[in-house]
Amino acid sequence: MPEFPKSEESEKAPSIPEPKSGDLVQGTLEMLILKTLALQPMHGYGVALRIEQVSGGVFRVNPGSLLPALSRMERAGHVKSEWRASENNRRAKYYLLTAKGRNALEAETEQWDRQAAAIRRILEA
C-alpha cells in the first residue's frame, strides 16, 4: 500500500519579542521611579522624561511599562496619586512618594549598590 506524504504543520507562531537592551528590569524601573519622585511629585510623562534625560537617553520608558509600574507601586502603597493642573494647564495625574515609598527607595538603593559592587568585583577580578 503506497504511503501518502504527510502534511506537517511546520510553521511557527511569531515569538514574543525579546527584551531590548534599552529596556529595564522590572524591579530596577520601580527603583528609578521612586528616585525620580523623591525630588518632587510628577505626572507620568514627567517621570518618563526625567528618567530619559538623566540617563542621557539610555533608558526610554514608554507608558506601556511606566503606567503598569506606577499602578503596581500605588497598590503597594509606595506612591499615591492625585489629579492636579499640569504646567500647561491640563488635568494630569500626579504621583507622590509616600513614607513607605521612601523606605523602599532606601532599601532598594542599598541592595542595588551591593549587587552592583559585587558584579563590578566579579567583572574586574
Added chain:
Amino acid sequence: MTWLRNLTHGLRSLIHKPSVDRELDEELAAFAAASAADKQRSGMSAREARRAARAEIGSMGAVKHQVWSSRWEGTFDAILQDTRFSLRMLLKSPGFTFVALLSLALGIGANTAIFTLLNQVLLQNLPVEHPEQLVTLGETSSSGVAGGIDLGDYGLFPWYFARQLASDHGPFQGIASYCSFSDKASIRLPGSASTDAAILAPVTLVSGNYFDLIGAHPFLGRAINNTDDATPGSGAVVVLSYHFWQEQLSANPNILGKTLTVNGTPFAIVGIMPPSFHGLKQDLVAADLWTPISMQPQVLSQASFLTRDGPYFLQLFARLSPQAANDKAAFAQSQAWLDQQIRTGIRANDATQITPAREGEIARHTVPLIPAARGASFLRSRYGASLWILMGVVGLVLLIACANLANFLLARATARQRELATRLALGSSRIRILRQSLIETLLLSLLGGALGLTLAFVATRVLIAYVSNGEGYTALSPTPDPAVLLFTLGVCVTTALLFGIAPALTAARTGAGSLTSNTRVSTAGRSAQLLPKSLVAAQVILSLLLLITAGLFLRTLQNLQDQDFGFDSSHLLIAWINPKLVGYKPSQTPALHQSLLERISAIPGVRSAALAAAPPMSSGNWSSSFKIEGYTPGPKESMNSVLNRVSGQYFETAGIPIITGRAIGDSDTQTTGKVAIINESAARRFFPKGGIIGRNITIDIDSVKGPWRIVGIARDTKNIDPRQTDQPIMIWIPLAQIPPMAPVAFVGPPTPGQPVPQEENQDRFASVILARTTGDPAKTIADLRSAVTQVDPNLPIIDIRTIEQHIGGFMTQLTLVSRLCGFFSILALVLAAIGLYGVMSYSVVRRTSEIGIRLALGAQAQTVLWMILRESLLLLIIGVAVGLPLTLSLTRLLRDQLYGLTATDPITFAGAIAVVALITVVAAWLPARRAAKVDPMIALRCE
C-alpha cells in the same frame, strides 16, 4: 495591611470598572499631550509632534491592557471574561454539552453516591469528644446471650464482670458496657390509651457510665448515670433518641419527667440525645431508647441476667488514657492489664481444679482492644468490602467517561484550530488560550458535578432503602455532609484536569500559521491519532475489567440462589411474632399455638402450617452443647448443636426431608415420650455405621435438658449463611414437649439439700409461623395477617416475608454489589462504545479525501471497509491483551467475595471478552461502512 488595601482597591476598581477606565484614558491623553507639547517646544510642528507622541506611546488599548493586567483584578476580570466566553462556547454546541454533562453527571453522581455511604459507614468518627481514645474489648460483630464460654469470647461478657471493670478500670479512663443486642420492645407513649396499638422500638441496655464515657451530651434533660444503674430492678428511666422524640412525641419539649411503658413497666423519660448520636454501636436500625442495664428483666422480658453466674450478653468498651491513645507502649500496658483481669476472672470462674492444659489455655487467652473511634458497626463488617469494591468500580466508570470527553475535546480542539490561530494572531497569549480551555472543562465538570450531586442524593436514598431492607429509620442519611461536598469538588477538579489537560495543551500548541496556510488534511498524521486511540484502548481495558467483575458477582449470586439449601426454598411464607410483648405467659402458649395453627391451616391455599423458634436459615441461633448416649467425645471435640423447637408438621411445612425414621408429629405431646430429630451430618459423625435412632440426647440447657430420644434423621440444611460450608449439628425437639416448669436460670449452683427453685419455662414460646402455600406465598400475606388478628388483635407481627425474600435478606450485600456492578459495567460499555464510534467516525471524516483517492485509484470498497475495521480490531486486541493480565491480577482481590467459582472463571472471562468484542465491532462497523460508501468524486472535491 497591604493585601487588604490591595483587595479593597481591586474590588473597587472591578465594580467601578468604567470610571477606572476613563481615568486611565485621561491619564494617557495627558501623557500624550505633555509629550507632544514637549516635542513642539523642541521644534516640531504641532501635527508632527502629536503624531510622534502617539507613535511613542503605541496602542492605547495595549497600554491600558498592560496596566489592567498588572493588578490581580485584571486576572480576575480576564477569568470572568474567559468564563463568559466558555459558557457561550458550550451553548453554541448544545449536543456536545448535553452528552458531556450527562456522562459527567452519571460518573460524578455515582462516585458521590457511593462515597456518601462509604463515608458514613467506614470513615466517619463518632460525634463525641476524642473518639480516637475509644476501644472495644474484643470483636463486637456477634451478639446474643451465651453461656459456657470464657470471658470475652465472641466479645461477650457477663454482668458481674462488667461491673467489676467499671469500678476498677486500671489504666483506662473508664470501662462501660451495653447489651450486645437491641431487641424491639413494646412501647406505650405517655398519655396513650390502653386500646392504642403499642409501638415496637429497639431498646438498648446501657451501663450507668455509658454516656459519660462515650462523651455524649444529651440534647435535653440528662443522660443515664451511675445512680440509675446501681441496683438490679431499680432505675426505671429512659433516654430517647432525637429521631424517636421527633417521630413519636412530636418533639414535645415538656416530655421530660413523663412516663412511658416498656413491655408494661413504667419508665420515666429523663433525656433526649442529639440527632447525630446513635450510640457506640452503629447498627443498621438505629437505637431509639436507652435504659439502664439494671432494668434488664423488664426490658428483655426474661429472667434476671444480673447475677454472679449470669449469662454472657454484654459488650464492653473503654476509653484509653490520652497517653495510651498516642503511644504504643502505653497501649500495650493497657492491653496487658486487661488480659490480666480477664485471666484472673476466668480462673475464678473455673470452680474445679485447673489442669495444666487449661492453665496454658487461660494464659494465652487475650481480648484485643479494637479501635472504636468510628463506633462498632455491623454495617461496616457487612458492607465494608463491598463499598470499597463499588468505589473502585464507579471510579473506573468515571475514568471511562473522562476518556470520552478528552476525545471529544481533542477533536474539537482540532476543529477549532482556525479560531485559535485567529486569537493568537490578534495577540492572545498561549497561556490565555490554555487557561480558557481549562476553564471550559472546569465549567463542564462543575456543572456535571452539580447535576451529579442531585443524582447522587436520589441514588443514595434508593441505596439506603435497599440496604436497610425495609427496616424503616436507619442512621444512614443521603444528605451530603461537608466531607462529601469536598469529595465531589475534588472529583470535579480532578476530572476536569484529566479530560481537559490534553485537549488544552493541543489547543495552546496550535500554530498561528494554520490561519494563512490553506490546511487540507489529506491524511491524518499517525501521531495526531495516537492519543485518541490510546484512550479508546484504555476504555476497552477498563470495560473489560468492569464486565468481568460484574460477571463474577452475578455468577456468584446465581450460584448462591440456585444452590440446594436442603429444604424446599419456594412456596413458603414466614411470619415473626412475639406473644411475650403483649403479656402472654408460657402456660398460655399451648392454647395460643393451637388456635394459631388451626386458623392458619384453614386459610385457602395454605397446604400446611407450623410454628417454630426459628425458620430454616436464621441469622440468630439457639444453640447449646449436648451429650449423646453411646458416644464419647474426643478431647477438645466441639459438641455444640443448633437447636430448634417445632410444632408437628414443621418438617412437612419447611420442606425438610426426613431420611430415616419419622418426623415430629402432632402426636408428640407432654404425655408421650420426649423425642428429637437430628440431622444427617450428626448421624454420620457420631454413628457412621448407623444406629443413631433410638439413642438419647441430653442438652446442656436446664429448661430443655431431656433426655430426648432420637426418632428420625433429617436432611442437612443451610442454616446461617448461604455460603456456609461447614455443616453444624442440628437438633429439633417438639414445641409441645418442652417442660412447663424449669429451674430458675442463672442463680448459681444449687444449694445441697434444697429443691432447685422452679419458674415457668420461657422456652415454650414459638417465634415464627411457617405456612406452605400451593400458589405464590406473597398472595397469602394478607390472609395470614388477618388470621393472626382473629386469634388475638394485639399479637404483634414483627415481620412477614416469603422464603425468597428471607433468603434474599442473607444476600442483600451481594445482590446490591452485583446489580450495581452490572449496571455500571453496562454504562461503561455504552460510554466506551460511544468513544470508539466517535474516534473512528472522526478518523473517517478526516481521511475522506485519502479514502477518495484510494477508491479512485481502484481500491475495492471491501478493502476500505477492512482498513477501517482493522484499526478498531487492533485497538480491541491491544485492549484485551493488556486488560486480561490486569483483570486477572485485580479479580484475585475478589476471591473472598465469590462462591462456587474461582476468580479466573473461564466462562465469565470468555463471556466478557465476547461482549466487548461484539460492541467494538458494532461501534466500528458503522463508520467503516460510511468510509466504504465514500464517492471518490465528492471526496476529492470536498474542501
